[in-house]
Amino acid sequence: MxxxxxxxxxxxxxxxxxxxxxxxxxxxxxxxxxxxxxxxxxxxxxxxxxxxxxxxxxxxxxxxxxxxxxxxxxxxxxxxxxxxxxxxxxxxxxxxxxxxxxxxxxxxxxxxxxxxxxxxxxxxxxxxxxxxxxxxxxxxxxxxxxxxxLEGRAPVPRSGARAGDVVALAGRPGWSAAGLGILLAETAELPARIETLRSAALAAHRVPRPPYAAVLDAVRAGARPTAMADTSDGLLADLAHIAEASEVAVDLDSAALADPALAELATALEHDAAQWIRSGGEDHAFVAAWPAGTELPPEWRPIGRVTAGSGVTVDGAAHRGPRGWESFSGVESPPVGDPR
Structure with missing residues (x-):
């Protein structure tokens, strides 16, 4: 042949x-x-x-x-x-x-x-x-x-975050979860503006675009986060891994996480954009703890802080609802082959 x-x-x-x-x-x-x-x-x-x-x-x-x-x-x-x-x-x-x-x-x-x-x-x-x-x-x-x-550098584990660190994000969480929600719901035709956002969400789910350069340019320039993870399981879930490994607490700022475009799409589809952002996985954005006073590298934005204690909160309060993907849990996000 x-x-x-x-x-x-x-x-x-x-x-x-x-x-x-x-x-x-x-x-x-x-x-x-x-x-x-x-x-x-x-x-x-x-x-x-x-x-x-x-x-x-x-x-x-x-x-x-x-x-x-x-x-x-x-x-x-x-x-x-x-x-x-x-x-x-x-x-x-x-x-x-x-x-x-x-x-x-x-x-x-x-x-x-x-x-x-x-x-x-x-x-x-x-x-x-x-x-x-x-x-x-x-x-x-x-x-x-x-x-x-590692090119001679020390690895960045999940276990290095310290109270006082700034939590920052590179990437756009929630868009893959929005794309999955659209596929599961099989939405009807939408207004042109919403169709554009819908297409962006579908693309984010089908082909994640991790901002590799945001991390690699930073560490090659000498910047070093104390802890880092990619948001494969969901922002809250992956920050919970960092908090547990580092024996600290993480508090997120809901206003810093807001995404007006995603909120517009969520409103049109009668979904909750905050839920997509906080617990939707497969965006493969990067979340990291940076030492207090660090000038954040390009493409990174602050979204919260590390404190003494344990667990992850949003605006000082416990998050209600799922935190993200867990393969063998009864509260996991629906898999693509099981639209429930």
């Missing part, structure tokens, strides 16, 4: 031909000394340390092919892992991808996934895909392992 056989299925093309197709014409980054084609990849580790993280996406649990194009799903799979590496203050250098799919999967779907993965890997500071695995499975499953380079 040739390069134009995207109408074939994975079974018809075969495992090794498909792997070759996914890697054809792809250039490896400078940190990959030996890429796909051997039993394992060889990566450079000039810092002497590697930051490693992994995440998995399961069809109809984390994505739906009738809601997102394969390329969008590929980008999302890489973005959520790259954001975890950057949240440690490291630069993504390479990704390893394990893919499971039914034999009847069209090759065009795999082409789209691969294109999206390589495109997002490049956006995340020129990283590449160094290898992976391909197996048959009952449904589409994507497991990504990301590796990163």
């Amino acid at each position: 040739g390069a134009d056989d995207s109408s074939a299925t994975v079974r018809e093309l075969g495992e090794f031909a498909l792997i070759a197709r996914m890697n054809a014409g792809r250039a490896q980054g400078r940190g990959v000394l030996l890429g796909p084609g051997d039993d394992a990849a060889v990566l450079a580790a000039p810092d002497g340390r590697l930051v490693v993280t992994t995440d998995m996406l399961v069809q109809n649990r984390h994505f739906r092919l009738d809601w997102s194009a394969p390329e969008e799903i590929g980008r999302k799979a890489i973005a959520q892992n790259a954001a975890d590496v950057v949240a440690m203050g490291a630069v993504p250098t390479a990704f390893v991808v394990a893919l499971g799919c039914p034999g009847e999967t069209p090759v065009a779907v795999i082409d789209g996934l691969a294109a999206g993965m390589w495109a997002e890997a490049a956006r995340a500071c020129g990283a590449t895909i160094a290898g992976g695995d391909l197996v048959r499975s009952p449904e589409l499953v994507i497991s990504v392992t990301a590796l990163g380079d």
